[in-house]
Amino acid sequence: MERRRQARGERRMAQILDAAAEVFAGSGYENATTNAIAAAAGVSPGSLYQFFPNKEAIAQALAARFVSQMGEAHQGAFADADWAAMTLDEMLDRVVDPIVAFNAANPGFKALFARADMPAGLTEAARPIQAALLGRVETMIAALAPGLPPDGRTRAAVVGIQIFKAMLPLVLAAEGPERAAMTAELKRVLRGYLGSLGSPG
Amino acid sequence: MERRRQARGERRMAQILDAAAEVFAGSGYENATTNAIAAAAGVSPGSLYQFFPNKEAIAQALAARFVSQMGEAHQGAFADADWAAMTLDEMLDRVVDPIVAFNAANPGFKALFARADMPAGLTEAARPIQAALLGRVETMIAALAPGLPPDGRTRAAVVGIQIFKAMLPLVLAAEGPERAAMTAELKRVLRGYLGSLGSPG
DNA sequence: GACGAATACGAGCGATCGCTCGTATTGTCT
DNA sequence: AGACAATACGAGCGATCGCTCGTATTCGTC
Numbered sequence: 001m002e003r004r005r006q007a008r009g010e011r012r013m014a015q016i017l018d019a020a021a022e023v024f025a026g027s028g029y030e031n032a033t034t035n036a037i038a039a040a041a042g043v044s045p046g047s048l049y050q051f052f053p054n055k056e057a058i059a060q061a062l063a064a065r066f067v068s069q070m071g072e073a074h075q076g077a078f079a080d081a082d083w084a085a086m087t088l089d090e091m092l093d094r095v096v097d098p099i100v101a102f103n104a105a106n107p108g109f110k111a112l113f114a115r116a117d118m119p120a121g122l123t124e125a126a127r128p129i130q131a132a133l134l135g136r137v138e139t140m141i142a143a144l145a146p147g148l149p150p151d152g153r154t155r156a157a158v159v160g161i162q163i164f165k166a167m168l169p170l171v172l173a174a175e176g177p178e179r180a181a182m183t184a185e186l187k188r189v190l191r192g193y194l195g196s197l198g199s200p201g
Numbered sequence: 202m203e204r205r206r207q208a209r210g211e212r213r214m215a216q217i218l219d220a221a222a223e224v225f226a227g228s229g230y231e232n233a234t235t236n237a238i239a240a241a242a243g244v245s246p247g248s249l250y251q252f253f254p255n256k257e258a259i260a261q262a263l264a265a266r267f268v269s270q271m272g273e274a275h276q277g278a279f280a281d282a283d284w285a286a287m288t289l290d291e292m293l294d295r296v297v298d299p300i301v302a303f304n305a306a307n308p309g310f311k312a313l314f315a316r317a318d319m320p321a322g323l324t325e326a327a328r329p330i331q332a333a334l335l336g337r338v339e340t341m342i343a344a345l346a347p348g349l350p351p352d353g354r355t356r357a358a359v360v361g362i363q364i365f366k367a368m369l370p371l372v373l374a375a376e377g378p379e380r381a382a383m384t385a386e387l388k389r390v391l392r393g394y395l396g397s398l399g400s401p402g
Numbered sequence: 403g404a405c406g407a408a409t410a411c412g413a414g415c416g417a418t419c420g421c422t423c424g425t426a427t428t429g430t431c432t
Numbered sequence: 433a434g435a436c437a438a439t440a441c442g443a444g445c446g447a448t449c450g451c452t453c454g455t456a457t458t459c460g461t462c
Contacts, residue, residue, distance in 0.1 A: 006429065006438060030231055034420060044441045049421065051439095158371070159386050166367030170359070185360050192393025207408060207459065235450060245411045250451065252409095 013051050016041045017062050021108030028111050029059060029119065056121040059112060063125035066109050070129055073102040078136040083143035088195055091140060092187045096164075100183055103168055110172075114165045133161060145197040156197055163189055214252050217242045218263050222309030229312050230260060230320065257322040260313060264326035267310050271330055274303040279337040284344035289396055292341060293388045297365075301384055304369055311373075315366045331362075338362060346398040357398055364390055 005013075019041035023032045034055050038048040052058045077098045083091060103109055113126050137157040141148065148156065167186040174182045206214075220242035224233045235256050239249040253259045278299045284292060304310055313319075314327050338358040342349065349357065368387040375383045 004438075008429075009439070012439080033418085045421075046423080046442065047440050053421095055420065155382065155386060159368070159390065162367050162371055163364060163390065166363050167360070170363060181356065185356060188397055189360065189364065189390070189394045192395075192397045193390045194393075196389055196393045205408075209459075210409070213409080234448085246451075247412065247453080248410050254451095256450065 009051065012041075012043065012047065013061075016043060016048055016051060016058065017065060020058050020062050021106070024059070024062070024111040025107035029115075029122070034058070056119065059119075059122055060125040062108070063112050063122065066106065066112065067125075067129045069106070070102060070109070071132070073098050074133065074136065078140070081140075083140050088144065088191055089187075091144070092190055095140070096183065096187055096190070099164070100168075100171055100186075104172060107172075110165075110168060114168055130161075134158070137161060141194065141197065144194055148197055152197075156194070160190060160193065163193065210252065213242075213244065213248065214262075217244060217249055217252060217259065218266060221259050221263050222307070225260070225263070225312040226308035230316075230323070235259070257320065260320075260323055261326040263309065264313050264323065267307065267313065268326075268330045270307070271303060271310070272333070274299050275334065275337065279341070282341075284341050289345065289392055290388075292345070293391055296341070297384065297388055297391070300365070301369070301372055301387075305373060308373075311366075311369060315369055334362060335359070342395065342398065345395055349398055353398075357395070361391060361395065364394065 016037065020032070020037045023037050023040055026032075027036075034048060035045050037058065038045045041048070048058075052061065077095045081091075081094065086094070112122060113129070115122075118126065134154070134157050137160055138153050141153050141156050141160075145153075145156075164186070167182070167189065171179060171182045171186055217238065221233070221238045224238050224241050227233075228237075233256075235249060236246050238259065239246045242249070249259075253262065278296045282292075282295060287295070313323060314330070316323075319327065335355070335358050338361055339354050342354050342357050342361070346354075346357075365387070368383070368390065372380060372383045372387055
């Protein structure tokens with residue numbers, strides 16, 4: 001089923017994904033029209049459909065691209081971290097800032113990932129990165145609250161990620177010093193929650 | 202512009218709003234079709250449009266109904282509360298449980314209110330309840346952290362409400378003991394955050 | 403019972419949108 | 433150069449959906 005692509009085709013696909021990110025960021029996935037994506041890419045609808053079988057495939061391909069980029073950002077945030085030797089505040093600085101920066105730089109990202117109700121194919125596309133993120137947060141939490149049982153650890157990671165996703169729009173909507181204040185508030189929420197995991201109740 | 206309604210008409214409107222709540226809960230606002238709402242209400246599309254000028258008006262009327270019901274729920278949770286005499290845990294029990302119960306009993310509610318991206322008219326409809334909620338949470342926070350300046354208080358209330366909205370799907374998706382655990386986790390998040398408001402940073 | 407208003411119906415209009423198809427052009431390989 | 437695949441175009445198809453309109457029935461009022 002795979003088709004042999006020329007260099008021109010690869011370039012077109014990248015153009016289309018750029019345009020899709022832009023349009024998704026502006027209108028959200030549902031309201032974005034494929035004709036608008038094609039127009040934003042400077043391409044006819046027919047050409048668009050020579051590279052992607054349908055709208056969902058565009059979102060999936062864009063999601064895949066985001067996944068790999070986000071993977072690199074996470075690499076910087078999570079990899080080679082000796083959690084046991086860090087304070088909670090240090091952990092938060094290390095993790096929160098780069099992820100906020102990534103989301104600020106890629107406004108299309110949250111239109112595909114940080115949604116309460118995701119179209120069928122998108123959940124699938126988002127799964128790898130969410131699973132990876134969950135695992136990384138779990139190991140961080142394990143260092144933070146060694147006494148916590150595994151299911152509690154998973155639940156804590158899910159909650160922490162959910163909090164992050166919820167606060168992101170608030171952080172990104174703010175500008176300049178307001179954004180700094182909101183980022184601080186996000187860290188305060190996470191610090192308060194994660195710091196309490198050691199004690200019961 | 203107001204039309205004289207018969208008792209039959211009032212009943213129909215209530216039926217239609219019931220059906221709309223059901224359909225919105227099942228499909229979300231965007232994916233819900235007016236024909237589906239009419240069918241669920243046992244009414245023809247034409248009849249539906251004798252009572253509501255358009256789809257948005259249905260959502261607004263339903264929102265208004267939710268607002269008044271939610272107002273009563275908040276009355277029980279917030280009114281006549283002597284926050285100064287209560288511990289943080291007592292405050293949380295008093296506020297969180299009834300609101301979670303309300304949302305569990307009205308699944309259509311969060312389809313209209315707890316959305317990141319709301320259609321134009323819905324933001325308007327949701328404003329009164331959100332303003333009321335914000336004010337109530339602010340007074341609670343004022344009792345909790347007297348030293349906090351007003352803008353910090355508002356920000357804290359916004360953040361607290363956002364956390365609540367984010368955790369709601371997690372809580373409602375869980376069943377039985379899982380839900381209790383998730384509710385406890387929600388309280389833990391809020392306790393950690395609100396409890397830290399007194400100290401800087 | 404008569405008359406107007408309110409209620410009820412449902413086929414279908416108009417607009418939107420994802421996507422197709424016939425055709426023309428450009429690139430690649432021998 | 434010739435041949436075939438890949439790329440490109442854009443008018444428009446088919447389906448969906450919010451909503452309308454002509455008409456029929458029921459209710460309130462005298």
